Amino acid sequence: MNSKVGYAIAFVAALAAPFVIYPVFLMKVLCFALFACAFNLLIGFTGLLSFGHAAFFGGAGYVAGYALKSMGLPFELGVVAGVAAAALIGLIMGLLAIRRQGIYFTMITLALAQMLFFVCLQAPFTGGEDGLQGVPRGALLGMLSLEDDMTLYYVVLAIFIAGFALIVRTVHSPFGQVLKAVKENEPRAISLGYDTDRYKLLAFVLSAALSGLAGATKTVVLGFETLTDVHWAMSGLVVLMTLVGGLGTLAGPVVGAILIVSLENKLGDMGNWLANITTIEWFRSIGESVTIVTGFIFIVCVLAFRRGIVGEFIALFSRSKAGSAASH
Numbered sequence: 001m002n003s004k005v006g007y008a009i010a011f012v013a014a015l016a017a018p019f020v021i022y023p024v025f026l027m028k029v030l031c032f033a034l035f036a037c038a039f040n041l042l043i044g045f046t047g048l049l050s051f052g053h054a055a056f057f058g059g060a061g062y063v064a065g066y067a068l069k070s071m072g073l074p075f076e077l078g079v080v081a082g083v084a085a086a087a088l089i090g091l092i093m094g095l096l097a098i099r100r101q102g103i104y105f106t107m108i109t110l111a112l113a114q115m116l117f118f119v120c121l122q123a124p125f126t127g128g129e130d131g132l133q134g135v136p137r138g139a140l141l142g143m144l145s146l147e148d149d150m151t152l153y154y155v156v157l158a159i160f161i162a163g164f165a166l167i168v169r170t171v172h173s174p175f176g177q178v179l180k181a182v183k184e185n186e187p188r189a190i191s192l193g194y195d196t197d198r199y200k201l202l203a204f205v206l207s208a209a210l211s212g213l214a215g216a217t218k219t220v221v222l223g224f225e226t227l228t229d230v231h232w233a234m235s236g237l238v239v240l241m242t243l244v245g246g247l248g249t250l251a252g253p254v255v256g257a258i259l260i261v262s263l264e265n266k267l268g269d270m271g272n273w274l275a276n277i278t279t280i281e282w283f284r285s286i287g288e289s290v291t292i293v294t295g296f297i298f299i300v301c302v303l304a305f306r307r308g309i310v311g312e313f314i315a316l317f318s319r320s321k322a323g324s325a326a327s328h
Contacts, residue, residue: 006251014157023149024221029261030160031218036241036253037167038210043239044248045171046203047183049106051235052093052113053211058230059116060086060212061219065135066125068220075138075146079159079216086212087205089116094204098197110232117230131226135219152221159217163210168250170206179203240294244301246308255310263294 017026035057042048064082067073073081097108120126127133137146146152170176181189182196189196219225228234241260246252305312 011161018150018153023153025261025265027149027153027156027221028218028265029258030156031214031221032238032241032261033254033257034160034163034217035211035214036238036245036257037164037250038207038214039238040242040247040249040253041167041170041210042203042207043242044252045176045183046179046200048200048204049239050097050109050204050207051106051232051239052109052111053207053238054230054232054234055089055093055113055116056086056208056211057215057218057234057238058120058225058227059089060215061225061229062120062126062132064216065132065219065225068138069132069135070125074142075140075220078138079213079220082216082219083209083212086215087209090205090208090212091201093208094201098201098204110235113230113235114232117227117232120227120230126225129227131224132219133224135223135225137220137223146220156217156221159213163213164250164254167210171250175199175202240298242308244297244308246310246312246314249308249310249314252308252310256308259297259309260294263297 035053039050039053042050042053060082063085064078067081068075068078093109093112096112097105100108121128125132137152139145140151140155144151146155171179178189178194178199181192181194182199186196215229218229237260241256242253243256244259245254245256301308307315
């Protein structure tokens with residue numbers, strides 16, 4: 001019941017947010033939140049650490065951008081093309097990597113993702129180092145123009161809710177229970193008769209498709225796609241979001257994405273504010289040190305919040321609940 005109340009409050013806050021905060025920033029947060037949730041489905045509930053998720057996020061962005069700009073496809077088909085491309089890349093990558101475990105699996109995904117990065121660097125339709133510019137937003141169902149930021153925000157919010165709902169449904173389904181069993185004890189799952197490689201491959205492709213949905217939507221929102229989204233650093237960023245927010249929790253990646261994206265976009269403003277308050281001019285340069293600040297937050301979370309922000313809140317709530325029950 002508590003989770004339902006929390007989701008209801010978050011939904012109402014999301015509906016009201018664009019009247020208070022810049023809608024494009026909020027859409028960027030939603031895209032990265034969906035990306036982190038998709039990644040968490042693989043690592044948090046299946047136990048597979050992929051370091052190549054940038055390939056799905058950025059690859060879908062390039063395909064969607066090309067479909068919308070050069071092929072003239074409508075908004076819906078452009079996004080679907082991006083998702084399909086990410087799922088296909090995920091299937092190929094998964095077939096090659098899924099039979100390996102641990103660090104070997106991680107390194108294979110990283111190597112394959114870097115191969116895609118160099119394809120995007122050299123391919124003529126991606127724009128190379130200049131990226132894919134001037135991607136049109138189009139219209140929803142050919143009728144509702146998405147050029148208005150407020151209109152597009154609610155479309156992006158609907159996409160995020162649909163993707164998040166699919167992840168929640170997957171986690172609580174029999175399929176999701178098998179994934180948790182694979183994470184906890186794969187040999188035992190095999191002994192019970194489950195084809196664990198097939199389940200892991202399905203989870204990998206689903207995670208890739210949802211990451212592609214986030215990447216394609218982000219391209220529409222910003223109107224461009226660059227090599228940044230297919231670089232290995234993007235894979236590292238989504239790992240950071242998930243670990244800071246709470247690995248293996250449903251809301252954790254969302255909280256992590258909000259925190260990290262806010263830091264990247266607002267750290268300079270925060271530094272100026274601190275400089276004005278404290279008269280310490282050094283704070284004005286803090287906006288140039290985003291990676292240092294995010295790295296510091298990561299270290300603090302590893303040392304003090306081993307379960308992530310949401311994970312620690314859940315553990316604290318469980319302990320207080322158990323304590324009150326014992327006192328009665």
